[in-house]
Amino acid sequence: MTERPQTARVVIIGGGVVGCSVAYHLTKLGWTDVVLLERKQLTSGTTWHAAGLIAQLRATANMTRLAKYSQELYGALEAETGVATGFKRCGSITVALTEERREEIFRQAAMARAFGVEIEEIDPTEVKARYPHLNIDGVTAGVWLPKDGQGDPANIALALAKGARQRGAIIQERTKVTGLTRQGRRVTGVDWQSDDGAEQGHIACDMIVNCAGMWGREVGRMAGVNVPLHACEHFYIVTEAIPDLTQMPVLRVPDECAYFKEDAGKILLGAFEPNAKPWGMSGIPDSFEFDQLPEDFDHFEPILETAVHRMPMLAEAGIHTFFNGPESFTPDDAYHLGLAPEMDNVWVAAGFNSIGIQSAGGAGMALAQWMQDGAKPFDLGDVDISRMQPFQGNKHYLFERSKETLGLLYADHFPYRQKATARGIRRSPFHHLLAERGAVFGEVAGWERANWFATAGQDPSYHYSWKRQNWFENSAAEHRAVRENVGLYDMSSFGKIRVEGPDAEAFLNQIGGGDFSVPVGKIVYTQFLNSRGGIEADVTVTRLSETSYLVVTPAATRLADQTWMERHKGNHNVVLLDLTAAEGVLAVMGPNARKLMERVSPNDFTNATNPFGTAQEIEIGMGLARAHRVTYVGELGWEIYVSCDMAAHVFDTLYEAGQDLGLTLCGLHMMESCRLEKGFRHFGHDITCEDHVVDAGLGFAVKVDKGCDFIGREAVIERKMTGPKKRLLQFRLTDSEPLLFHNEPILRNGEYVGYLSSGGYGHTLGGAIGLGYVACDGENAADVLASDYQIDVCGTRVRAEVSLRPMYDPKSERVKR
Template sequence: MSLPSHASVVVIGGGIMGCSTLYHLAQMGVSDAILLERNKLTSGTTWHSAAQVRALRHSQNLTRMIQYSVDLYSRLEQETGQSVGWIQKGSLSIATNPDRMTHIKRQEALAQAYGVRAQSVSAEEAKERWPLMNAEDVIGAVWSPDDGRVSPSDVCAALVKAAKGLGAKIFENTGVTGILTENGKVVGVETTQGTVMCDAIALCTGLWSREVGAMAGAEVPALACEHFYLLTKPIDGITGNTPTLSDHDNHLYIRDDSGGLLVGCFEPMGKPIKPGVLDESFEFGLLPEDWEHFEPMMMNALHRLPALETAEVKMLLNGPESFTPDGMFMLGETAETKGLFLGCGMNSVGLASGGGAGMNLAHCIVHGHTAYDLGEADAKRFAPVYNSLEHLMARAPEILGTHYEIAYPGRQLSTARGLRALPLEAEYKAAGAHFTQVYGWERPLYLGKTAEPRMTFGKPDWFENVKAEVMAAHEKAAVFDASPFGKIEVQGPDAEAFLQRTCASNMAKAPGSAIYTAVLNGRGTYESDITAHRIAGDHYRLFVGTNAIKRDFAWFKRHAEGFDVTLTDSTEDYAVLGLMGPESARIIAECGAPELNELGYFKVGPAHVADCHVRAVRMSYVGEAGWELTMKAEDASTVFAALTAAGAMPAGMFAQTSMRVEKGFAAMGHELDSDTSPVEAGLDMLVSKKKNFIGSEALAGRRKEAKRELMTVIIEDESAVPLGHEPVYAGGKIVGHTTTACFGYRVGKPIALAYVHMEDADGAAAEVNIAGTRFAARLQFACAFDPSGSRMKG
């Protein structure tokens, strides 16, 4: 069979992601899709996968995606007659310390919210389910009966058989040597067997994705690491199949294998593999055994499974897996190259994710969006700096280790830090900042740190630091740094017409106006939410989320066709400092700009602060009166020094989040996503009803069916520590889940935002399940602090 001259979609890579994507493309009617595999199907990572399928993930849609995989794998067997080797024996996650117990109890609560069966069991019951386990140090466990595992090669064989039956074609021993592009769009693929012209490419190349993406000018930050599991010969006590035993405190997963044991690990720091080591000849390949590296994990395994002492080792398998800078796979169209879609960087959960991820990737190619929001896996979420080899070699090994870490609030990655410095980095370090990394930027979470904070699910070490920052903004004045927010200059004769089309609010306001607006897709749901400053008739400056600049810039650029506008990313040219609080008026006057006190709410005006030119907007993300001041990045230190000398206190992201939640302000990626419209988010009043814009028709239809669901939750017990993603109960039933949660210092209560699905919810009593304990709460549409907004309007 020879290569066709043209295919609508070319899938590159014959592992689980490629096979699943091809099958779903064919199922969606793309009957001429083809798959190219350099060697043989499953010969990269897929063949040696431990192939565990565990449904629960940290978000509802990721969980939904795995549940789809489970349904698909069982359906395929009926559809094709090809066994997929599905073994459903459940999974048992044990805890050996109180914090791990809290972690898995949070998972249990989450499972209930997401419709996944899971229940806490005692150490004694855990021992009954896994008799070979040493349970002396086990304090409890969570049992998930619906989890299981599959045979990787059998799943792929079934997907391929079904895809072929729908007209798709597969070409093995066909390596890709180049990707053809024209005007920033893919048009074809060069292979060892000839050239295929195409409309789209699904890049499912696993270990080699970074290099293949570079062929098309796209950044694909993924790097291979060594991944180990031990296989033993048959041992006494293993009969039939066992549940998967997860001993995450010891970095281990354990199950039966052919009468023996499979003992795998995600050790705290993995071993990276330099690009080039795994070349085109790496087919069904393994890396050398490394007993020295595995020894600490082996000691942990001997403690948990005494029977290992006398077991005969079959082999220590060392197979490469690819990891991304944040531990989440990449799915969707790239920012750099139109028509190039990523389905890679699976972070060792390829088999569990592959069915649902392949379906969503095919859906994205055919329909222009995933079947449901998968924003955390967006292919456009990484800053260019993350794609450097130096960064990946440092970061990927740590990401491997985070798989089994306790998900403490505020936990920070330690590798590859200091990639991008804010203009005020020196000032923040001098003020004792505790930093987090967002899109490469080092951003202060709080100031005044005297020691590294301990990780806990209880009251955090930074509680009083954040309280001081919030109260400074509430009683005096504070400075919040918004410099990392993305900034896009929209200039040209059609600037207004372009933004009227792409934004949901009325953008035709006079120069000197600021506008908060939703940016919607054709389905009437969120692509982004932004603030725009109209600087002149032909010039707007858009402010977008810190980690959304690549995504939003690409989105606006692709919708600019036919408009006489130019778009420029000016993010690094400007710093933005928010001066907020009742003493802001005095401070701004003392710093040389008393005229800003006459600036109206949501109005923009020029001024000079400490003799530096700024553009100020009267607005507030924290609910206190003040301005956001935009200035040249090189002027930030001078302006900051003047503001703080006059009495303003620097404040970090934790304080900002607390104040945002008190005000009920929704944020992209937390309360807003591509499954949500302004109707459900309670923001429809900010949408223009007088113009046509992208999504306006769909939104009009949504208004007839949907209603506001985003609410404020006030928890009565001041000692409760909600973190977000907790189930909300009313009348004994789960009615929703929290999104962002924190302590509200101005109201003196733990608070959260939550999506609640029930009638007469406003004012209703509820409960929030925090790690198995239900705390009494009150639901309300009004925000927790200053519902009238009088304070922030000055």
Template sequence: IIEGVTVERIRTVDGRAVGVDTDQGPVDAEYVVTCAGMWSHELGRQAGVNVPLHACEHFYLVTEPVPDLPAGLPTLRDTDNCIYVKEDAGRLLVGAFEPVAKPFGAEGLPTDRPFMQLDEDWDHLAPVYEKACERVPILGEIGIRLFFNGPESFTPDDRYLLGETPELRNHFVATGFNSVGIQSAGGAGKVLAEWIVGGRPPMDLWDVDIRRMLPFQTNRRYLRDRSVEALGLLYAMHWPFRQVDTARGVRRSPFHDRLADLGACHGESGGWERPNWYAPKGVEPVYEYSYGRQNWFEHSAAEHRACREGAALFDQTSLAKLLVQGPDAAAVLNHISSADVDVEPGTSVYTTWLNDRGGIEADLTVNRLDDERFLVVTAFSTQVRDSDWMARNTPDGARATITDVTSGYSVLGVFGPDSRRVLSPLTDADLGNEAFPFGTLREIDISYARVIAVRRTYMGELGWELYIPTEFSLGVFDELWATGQPVGLMPAGMHAMNSLRIEKAYRHWGDDIADEDTPLEAGLSWGVAWDKPGGFIGREALIAQREAGLTRRLVQFRLDDPEPLLYGNEPILADGSLVGRITSGMYGHTVGAALGMGYVTHEPGTPRDEVIGGSFEITVNGERIPATASYRPFYDPTGDRIRA
């Protein structure tokens, strides 16, 4: 450990970090870990690495000694008033996480000292301190010895940044700790060391993995504007479906304004403005938060029913699209994919990508356009992660390239039993089941555009995803809406998509499946091509697990009481014993009850049917609710509707 040294830049050679330059000369290193707090963003930028964080001023006060104050008092957190109070050597320390914070360093950070105290700002802190005096009256009776104001770094989503950066190999970060650095330091240091030594994260760290961050999030203005809210969110109520208020409108699909005119209430995810639900005429498209049925519940239910009974239109532009092409593209993708994706052009394949332990690193679709071109479609949240995984597992010298074409295509989804009726007048393509079966794609004419139509579904109904070159998007939308609305086409949002997919038990990566869950445990072994030529990453681990037997299985649950809701993390009990937790939940409007999925642990070798043979309960808000368990979806378990 060498103190008093300024790191000026990270040294790189051939896409790898090889050391740092300092004001006292270069330092060579096999690995470089950036733990530079609020300076990490600029250090990363210089090396072409995205480290999205911004400093905010963080305030606390220390009082004069308080007579007879017991030592070791517990810390008091008053989240309604945005304060914490703790005993500090016979005094009281009062800190604040106010709702509207003060960004620091937008014009540049000082580099002449590692720690700093900023100017007092009583005007900013006074409203918070007045509330503190109401909660702890003695604060109004004793003097203040210290007013401390120091900067801390905050990330756009209030979760810290850990792991190897996708832009630069052998470069790791542990930074942006959002004021919980001391609390998290031991664990963060341990897993980071194990990650470096072992070459992979030692556990599921997706919540803090830097690969969740997107390239635009290095934008300084975005970081400054979001930091105003990020600090206060630490003490804000964590409502279900809560939306951020700052740095909005970053990424908009071409349809944004059209959908807003139709009543869309847009939510923000990964910078994307996505319609979460639609307000009917006379209703303001604004959230009213609660832990019960929120104000959009019935509106989303109507969208859900439109998809089940007629036709619904979804804006799916936020899907990430990666074009993989070259003479070796098929071989590269087939080795990474557990399914066989070396298929005929015009075929769309759902597949998982596994690590060497059999864990699911990604689930996505691989769409073969022709002999040498594939369109890989995944979620916006894993856009960087999945591209990075592909790049890491492409052999040196392979004749294959990866190009992110997300911005090149908008996507409209038309789903429901009437989707053919909506689309057929707009195209001369045969949309019949024999000519255009499930799991295929074709380039077709719609309006004046040529679009890639993919017959897949995340909603569990007949339908197509339409990949539209961006400049043609509005023309296609306008004709589609003009033709579809008279026959009952209805716009539907992300909440409806979630309720539709939960009825079909479609997994969601990051919740129901992740890098510690295998296809065998998750009930996805039907999509594994065990014997395809050349095998695939993770095959040996899956075979070993299959032979040894499972100790946990993903199960679907339906609450027997139609009133409670499920959001995730609710305890699962079998015959009174804790056996797991809900990984994701939503109300199933067709089924008429809240649905959820969760892994049920069991003894090795337990027969599959016996795992769900007991009496199940889900704990909701402290109350045990009887639940029905099933391996099969509660809606259309045979999948007939998607192949109609």
């Protein structure tokens, strides 16, 4: 065995396909001081028994970008390393058995074209022609991706490992990490022990990468970081050889939870059943290496029965192998990638939800580039480890959620679909009051949030569809209440970060694009930028005192935003406190919002005393609160911040006072439709770290002349001089029937030019509304707007009106009246 080094620039923990990919890509960038430690043998955890399906199409543009990179990499890896990867571009077919699934896969096909993926919608006859063994009874449609493929998972990993070794990486097998040494927010070294216990040692290092797969949570705990994942049993069978069976495309029948792969004249049938079996609740045995789990034919039998009907030749084929092996799953079915928020040199690439082979190439490339540059190469918000909340590392929570997440891979991916398991964990102080009045809740970052309100006698649950769902008219009524009268809704889940200290103003002026040298009570809307002018956070910041500010962020990004702030504190004398759970927030919005506020408080809510963009301490009912005059729905209104002990009293006070005004309780689906009509941006969809703040139309929120430097200032000045390279446009379908969600392709003068970053229905504007970027380098705004635009909705091109200014209240007169 090669002598283990005593120092390294980076130590990668875990020798599955992901760890090998990270090592491969770091050495490709010129890193030579790379050490990979594997507790047993390379690929011996999950990689060795993976099915090896390699698909390009994922749910978002950047995830598709990474999957495409993987299949392109694997296609060339054998020539580079001499290791046979078994990679074949045999193509793939996904078939639908219902009209709802047909719409889903056709919408995916439209999205794929916008992402540059070669794809074709096919009818049942064409499905049969490409896969003659398939019983097409009940098949409504299919999609064909000719460049998808399959490969040998273990050999792909070994090829990546060989490529890394050829460029200087040291890969040590039979070397278990037993501990990590830490100093503050940094890991300083790795303790190891040989498999036989005869040797042990320590490697001092600059950073580590946790690629430990289903051991990732435990390795994370060693490093003081949260890596929420849980192993589940994953089943497949391999038939005996079938005479005259030739190479076939990969076939997915998600409505029957099954996938089929031809391999050496045999068929591999795998399943993602709706109710999965978590595994390893008491820990994974230390001896685990190329291990299988006990068979559970009763659990798999319903899948097999359906598969035999779908693929009749299976009835004649003997079963050669019944395989059950563990794979790790995350709470939201997205893998974990990036710099862990709790530490400054601990990186994570783990929890790949049974798509590790097709994801590993792209994930390794993206993480290596992030490590090299100290910044994300592009938006990775879908998989950024900082999206995970601390409570999601709870073992009981992971056990319950993992039962669902495995099956969700092949479930209908309906818009607005909510997780069903491990719910009710984070509740606002208004939760019970809303539930009593018909609230139907969704979940974001563990928070239960009222999304819509059921009427008397209506089933208070989601009935999912790609058409108008059962809550459509409920949300429309809530929308109209806010536009025409007054609505009340709960915003307590939004992140609240208090910045306290003598350097608070200077600190915020350094990390934020706005000018924070403002009077007490002033609210500043702005962005935190990276050095490229991309948007790291979209926030409102309220000055509470000379030394104190409140930063309000989206619920899902509170941890990421606070981590960004912590990492840029420098020598500023400030403290950052998460106060999200300390205050409840009720939004009072609509033309009659002032009238309601005046009924419950003696304070002055006129424009003279409390103009738009200011906050004041108020008496309300018999309690105290703070009223922020801001809006995310484009109407006159206030957000009422109240300590949790008085939250129920304030709700009762407002609700009772509003009864004869026609006050309507509203959900966050209403907020989404209203903000789309107003053209307000949504972080994570319309604005991300790779979207320049000027291109996003938010240059007004960045003050380059505020008298001090700030992160991204030079990039903003440069882009303001050259003009935007793309513009975020607002679209309204001229046909009022089709629905938009996001990722629908944009056509300009008949050519695909992009896709919608967000979409929904504009009940006031009378049609579906979307936001999306269109390239305009060197073009003026008039030329961009003068084009003819269409949106591809499930394969049908629908004409769209387009605007740079908000289609609803473009001068914002309603919010300031």
